[in-house]
Amino acid sequence: EAEVAQSPRYKITEKSQAVAFWCDPISGHATLYWYRQILGQGPELLVQFQDESVVDDSQLPKDRFSAERLKGVDSTLKIQPAELGDSAMYLCASSPSMGEQFFGPGTRLTVL
Amino acid sequence: DQQVKQNSPSLSVQEGRISILNCDYTNSMFDYFLWYKKYPAEGPTFLISISSIKDKNEDGRFTVFLNKSAKHLSLHIVPSQPGDSAVYFCAGGGGSNYKLTFGKGTLLTVNP
Numbered sequence: 213e214a215e216v217a218q219s220p221r222y223k224i225t226e227k228s229q230a231v232a233f234w235c236d237p238i239s240g241h242a243t244l245y246w247y248r249q250i251l252g253q254g255p256e257l258l259v260q261f262q263d264e265s266v267v268d269d270s271q272l273p274k275d276r277f278s279a280e281r282l283k284g285v286d287s288t289l290k291i292q293p294a295e296l297g298d299s300a301m302y303l304c305a306s307s308p309s310m311g312e313q314f315f316g317p318g319t320r321l322t323v324l
Numbered sequence: 325d326q327q328v329k330q331n332s333p334s335l336s337v338q339e340g341r342i343s344i345l346n347c348d349y350t351n352s353m354f355d356y357f358l359w360y361k362k363y364p365a366e367g368p369t370f371l372i373s374i375s376s377i378k379d380k381n382e383d384g385r386f387t388v389f390l391n392k393s394a395k396h397l398s399l400h401i402v403p404s405q406p407g408d409s410a411v412y413f414c415a416g417g418g419g420s421n422y423k424l425t426f427g428k429g430t431l432l433t434v435n436p
Binding site (some may be wrong): 218253 | 328330358360365366367368369370373413415421422423424425426427428429
């Protein structure tokens with residue numbers, strides 16, 4: 213069964229350091245999403261790609277966060293510099309079209 | 325502004341009984357709604373969805389009801405099983421980019 217892959221699963225970093233997360237969506241899925249889930253909250257959309265283009269990054273803190281999907285397949289989310297408040301689960305999801313989104317296992321980030 | 329609200333942080337039921345998880349929304353532009361289930365340290369898994377033009381959708385033990393006039397939906401699980409113990413997220417979707425907005429989740433515990 214096809215799955216969304218994410219790495220690393222866990223990341224511990226010190227504040228002010230740079231971190232990067234990788235996502236490989238289900239093959240053929242044109243739409244890719246990055247979410248942030250803080251403990252006790254639901255996932256919140258950070259950025260949405262349609263192929264290699266950003267279609268929504270209104271909630272992405274652009275002073276420190278960046279995301280790219282250069283070839284329209286896998287994607288990288290970067291935080292530089294990391295802050296204590298960035299500690300959260302970062303989820304990647306993909307979708308062939310409207311409706312159901314398939315989520316990866318997530319990356320648990322802890323900023324010390 | 326919380327567009328999707330799950331007002332019960334937790335719910336506990338006995339195995340074999342019905343579990344009812346509730347969700348309220350404020351955004352009239354949502355075209356469809358989805359329920360996701362999430363185990364600790366895993367990404368959300370899609371359960372069931374419903375289009376805004378329907379009032380009921382059923383899939384095995386899971387049924388979702390939508391009351392558009394009340395802007396309310398509910399997920400019924402019958403019969404509940406211990407393996408159903410997880411956090412359940414309600415999400416509304418719509419618009420040109422099919423963006424999902426999630427509630428905060430309800431922790432369901434099914435006791436043997």
